[in-house]
Amino acid sequence: MEKTSVIVVAAGRSLRYGFDKLRVYIKGKTVLDRTLECLGKHSEIDEIVLVVNEESLKNQDYAKYSKVTKVVKGGLKRQDSMAAGFREIKPDPDSLVLIHDGARPLVTQALVSRIIKAARESGAVVPVMPVQDTIKSVKEDWITKTLKRDEIYRCQTPQGFRYSVLKPALEKALKEGYLATDEASLVERIGGKVMAVPGDYTNIKITYSEDIKIAEAFLED
16 A cells, blocks of 8 residues: 655744644644644554744654654745645655645544545545635626636645645646645646545634634534
C-alpha cells in the first residue's frame, strides 16, 4: 500500500479571529490539538507534516504527536505554507498527499477514509458541501446574476492527491507566481480533473469566535 502523508497548514495569522485561533480551547483541548489527534489516529495516515508560524515553531512542543514527523515554518500565504510542507515529503509518484487546514478540528475518520479512497481512484479529490442559500453575483453593489445553486458547492479539507498530480501543479504555480486559495485549483489550472466527494457538515473551519461555540455544540451531540 502506498504511503499517505498529510500536510497540516497551521501558519496563518488569524487576522479575522483577532489572535491565534489554533490555541483556543474547545472543551479542554486546543483547536490544533484536536486536529492533530483526529488525523493521527487514522490507521491509513503514515505521517503528518505540520506547518506553523514562527512563534509556534519556537514555543510549542509537538513530540506528543507520534505521526508528526516534521514541523516547519510557513510562509505569508497559505500556498507558500503548503509548499513548505510539500518539500518535506519524500518524492514518490504513487504516494498520497492530503492537505488539511489546522483550523478544522472536527474532521472525522469517515471523511479522511473517503478522501484517501477517492484519491487512490482519481488522483485528485476535494470534499464539498451544497449551498443552501440563493447565490448572487454582485458588482459595485448591484446584482449582476443569480447563480445556479445546484451547481455551486462549498469546499472543505482535507483535499487529497497523488504526489505525481500535485507536484507539477504546484511547481507551475510557484514558477508563475500564481496564488490559489486551495490545492484543487492548482490541479484544475493545468487541466487536471478533480473528483468531488461529500464533505461533512461538522467539519467546520474555525474563523470567528462564534465558531468555537458551534464546535462545542457538535461535540455535545
